[in-house]
Every structure is written in structure tokens, then in C-alpha cells.
Amino acid sequence: MKERLFSGIRPTGSLHIGNYLGAVKNWVDLQDKYESFFSVVDLHAITTPFNPKELPSKIKDMFCEILASGVDPEKSTLFVQSHVKEHLELTWILSTLTNFNWLTGMIQFKEKSEQHAENVNLALFSYPTLQTADIALYKAKVVPIGEDQVQHIELARDILRKFNYTYGDVFIEPKELITESKRIMGLDATNKMSKSLNNYIAITDTSEDIFKKLRPAVTDPARIRKTDAGTPEKCNVYTSFHKYFSDEETLKTVQEGCTKATIGCIDCKKLLHKNMDQHLSPIRERYLEIKSKVSYVDEMIDFGREKAQKVASETIKSVKEVIGLW
Ligand code: TRP
């Protein structure tokens, strides 16, 4: 039997290179090894300000982008979080075991409550309990995440351990699987890539758009003139992009050319562009094809909900039983 895996991604609009490399690409690589559950976590998304008119299309776009990236809905269970009401049911139950002090120590809560000082709400505070419920509903053992989420998985273990200790062994303590591609910086080389900072390349950007964005992208500041030598490791174009999209040979060419000042940044970016395009154009084409088949997408969303719900309702049943909620 394969081990269970769960991971979630917020419907932020368009999937950019940062969350593609940081999450979805790894999901595609992991789905053969694990029995995987992947969710578009819309209930998490509403803990910070959002536009109700745009939310439905953001959820669907993210769903389509995940499909286009190569998550196979037959192999894995891909679903929209709010469609499976058990997430909320389990969240309430786990809230009774979540120590107030555990939540006050969460870094993401501190960051988000500073970012959105006008609405520091209860759901933002208890966000990690919902995240715990996500994982626990499917009794997932493995949770692929970025480094910024480790604290939430530690908390999940604390909550579930307390549940098991109090009511009997129902849950498995999950373990994080840190994805190799850490923080992908934006084109500005100073901030993490994000939609709101407009420093991103979307996985569905056209080939021309990608080059338009790469052209002014920040490089090693030591290379003021073409004759100045540079250090690829100090260049965001190299560390955030080339490293993930270019083959060994291109990487060698760039290393040599940059340190000996025999290649200019524009040519270096042209090489990158070619490799990025090779990787992304099949995804872009699949995305456009999927988007055009509205009924297919709706069917896949229903299919995912049914598969997820089956497992989730079993779990809720056994949870209620041991607690004495009859
Ligand atoms: N909190 C995660 C993030 O911000 C998303 C998420 C929600 C998640 N539920 C999850 C990730 C469960 C892993 C497992 O990226």
C-alpha cells in the first residue's frame, strides 16, 4: 500500500513560476509514489481580503493550471477544499484541542496580521487548525511544503498527538517533505515571487511575454558593462531560473561565459528563455485546451469532490464515534 500524501495551494489567481516550482511541479513528481490528495484551498484564501466576484474564476483557473501542469486526476485526488464540508467539521473538533498559546507563536499569523491589519480575524488566527484538518481528514503521512510551512506541520503533529492521547489512536502524525526548490525570488531579485508585487512569470504567459519580463530582470550588479565579469551564484536570473529550467550544458556555458565576461546578460537570458519556453509551452497549450472544455473541468471538479468526500466522511465518522458525538 502506498503512503498517503496531502498538499494544498491557495487560489491566488494565476500559477506563477514560484508556486509552480515550489509546489505543483513537485506534486506531479510525487503522485506516482504516493496516494495523493491535492486541494485548491479556497477556505484558506478567504482568511485575508479577497474579491467575491473574482474568487470563482481564481479557484477554477488554479484547478485548470494544476491539471495542465500534469497532476493526473485519475492517479491523484484533486479537489476544491470548500466542496468537502468535512474540512470545516473537523476544524471545529480540532479547535477544541488547539492550545491558544500554540497559535500565538505562528510566524505566518504575525506576518499576515501585519499585512492585513484592518482585518485580523479569528479564522486567520486558527488557519493552522484548518490546515491540520486538511491533512488529518485523509490521514496523510507525508505533506510536501515549502520551508515557511514547517511550523504549521509541527503544530499539526501537536494537535493530532493530543487527539490520539485524549480519545484513542485515530490519526497519523504527518511529516513534512521540504521541497528542494526553496524560495523563488521575483524578477526584481529582492522579493519572493508574488502576484501582488507584479514580479512574476505566470506559467501561462506567452513566449513573447516571458521574454519581455526577462529582458529587464535584475542580474548580478557587478556586471555593469558587458566586459565586467560576473558570478552566476550572485545572479537571480541564474539561481532562480536557469538552475531549474536549463540543462547541465547550458549551465556550464553560462558559468563560463559569465565569469569570463564572454557572454552578455541578454544572450544569457535568451538561452534561458529558450529553455523556459520548452518546458512551459506544453503546459500553456494544455491549459488553453482544458480551459476551452468547460464541461470537462466541471466534471473533473465533481470527480475530485466525490473521491475526497468518500475518505473524509469515513474519517469524520470515526472521529465522532470516539468523541461520543452520536
Ligand atoms: N498553508 C499553505 C500555504 O500557505 C496551504 C495549505 C493549506 C496546505 N492546507 C494545507 C499545505 C495542507 C499543505 C497541507 O502554502
Ligand code: SF4
Ligand atoms: Fe546573470 Fe547570466 Fe548576466 Fe551572468 S550572464 S549576470 S548569470 S544574466
